[in-house]
Every structure is written in C-alpha cells, then in structure tokens.
Amino acid sequence: MPRARELGWIAEDGLPAGPHNAITDVPGVRVGHGTLVAGAGPLRPGHGPVRTGVTVVLPHAGNLFRNQVVAAVHTINGYGKPFGFEQVRELGRIEAPIALTSTLNVGLVADAPAQYSVRENPEIGISASTVNVLV
Incomplete structure (x- = not known):
C-alpha cells in the first residue's frame, strides 16, 4: 500500500523520511495497538461479529502532563467525533497519550488516557488542572 508521502498528500519539506517511513522513526515516540475480533457470520446488532481496535501514541517516554508537547x-471533515480537540486548538499542547479508535468507541476509549494520566499525576483535578485527553 502506498504511503501518504508517495501519494503526494504530504508536502516535501526537505526533511527525509525515517528508515521505516513511520511515526516510530521519531526518537522517543511509542505506539501500541490492540484489535478485537470476535464472532463470525452476518452482523446481528447486539451480538456480533465484532471488529474494532484502538491505537495509542505516546509522544515521549516522560510524564506528558508535566512535560507537554507542542501540537495542533x-x-x-466533520463526521468524526473527536474528543479534546478544542483545548489543543486553544493551547497548542498535548498533555496525555493520544488514542485513535472508531467513532462509536471514542467515549469509552477516552477513559484510559485519563486514568493513565491520573495514576502518573495524582494531583490532577485536586491541586493541578484537569487533564485533556485526545481521542
């Protein structure tokens, strides 16, 4: 499958692609992914089969809440249901792991980076600001 740069979707900026032409070529960036596949046959709402997943990106290995990264x-299009975009537009920073999932799972998935951030920073929502998760 062709990559975005090969299709001309990413403007040439003079920076070379990494050895794998992947986000994980950036030092410190970590990516995890989980897929759930259950059941077979035709779709029966409420019963399956199930085909879903989530990808999580950690921009660096440190504490994201304390060491935020510049972002945009x-x-x-307006059909997705993003979570946390407005604060990133306003402040230009990411302070929690970034999660990618399907539209119907955004609300469920948003809880995981919030819990992760509070575990790492128990002062969140008490003596520190709340955390903005990005899904």
Missing part, C-alpha cells in the same frame, strides 16, 4: 489538530 486539523479536522478534514
């Missing part, structure tokens, strides 16, 4: 978001 862009909406290509």
Whole structure:
C-alpha cells in the first residue's frame, strides 16, 4: 500500500523520511495497538461479529502532563467525533497519550488516557488542572 508521502498528500519539506517511513522513526515516540475480533457470520446488532481496535501514541517516554508537547489538530471533515480537540486548538499542547479508535468507541476509549494520566499525576483535578485527553 502506498504511503501518504508517495501519494503526494504530504508536502516535501526537505526533511527525509525515517528508515521505516513511520511515526516510530521519531526518537522517543511509542505506539501500541490492540484489535478485537470476535464472532463470525452476518452482523446481528447486539451480538456480533465484532471488529474494532484502538491505537495509542505516546509522544515521549516522560510524564506528558508535566512535560507537554507542542501540537495542533486539523479536522478534514466533520463526521468524526473527536474528543479534546478544542483545548489543543486553544493551547497548542498535548498533555496525555493520544488514542485513535472508531467513532462509536471514542467515549469509552477516552477513559484510559485519563486514568493513565491520573495514576502518573495524582494531583490532577485536586491541586493541578484537569487533564485533556485526545481521542
């Protein structure tokens, strides 16, 4: 499958792609992914089969809440249901792991980076600001 750069979707900026032409070529960036496949046959709402997943990106290995990274978001179309975009637009920072999932799972998935951040920073919501998760 061709990559975005090969299709001309990413402007040439003079920076070479990494050895794998992947986000994980960036030092410190970590990516995890989980897929749930259950059941077979035709779809029966409420019963399956199930085909879903989630990908989580950690921009660096440190404490994201304390060491936020500069960021921006862009909406290509209005059909997705992003979570946390507005604060990134306003402040230009990411302070929690970034999660990617299907539209119907955004609300469920948002809880995991919030819990992760509170575990790492128990002062969140008490003596520190709340955390903005990005899904």
